[in-house]
Amino acid sequence: MRPLIRLGALVLLSFAVATTAVYAHGFTVGSLKIIHPWSRATPNGAEVAGGYLAIENTGQEADRLLEVVVEGVSRAEIHEMTTVDGVMKMRPLANGLEILPGKTVELKPGGFHIMLMGLKVPVTEGAKLAGKLRFEKAGSVDVIFNVEAAGAVHDHSTAN
Ligand SMILES: [Cu+2]
16 A cells, blocks of 8 residues: 555656646736746846746736836836838837737747846846736736846847
8 A cells, every 4th residue: 555655645746846847937916827037148238138928818808018117127118029111120018018818928039028128237047037017907916037048149139
């Protein structure tokens, strides 16, 4: 009997670990799921960085991301990318970012993003930036942006 119980415990434990790994970095507010907020490491002395995440709306009505505040950053704006005369440009969304019911909106390099301006802290790989997202209906939620490796040149160096 005993080995069987141990095996069961082990299976449960493995499952718990796997589940934690998948959902470790997510936040929930009302019917909104905030998935994996992250930022990309910037070179020393950089003034701006991008903030990325996905928002899933599991509810029955649309909501809007209206405001983002991030510690150590003077200002955060919600931007969209548009192509004007073949040139990618970005601009702040005047009325926030709409998330329709049953949909997931992804903020990622080259698309919607949060523009972090006036960096007062180093945005280096492994750092964590505490932030707050405010939604029209769901209200506010505290999140953490994980800073990941620099990789490719940030979109903002070519836009604007
Ligand atoms: Cu931007």
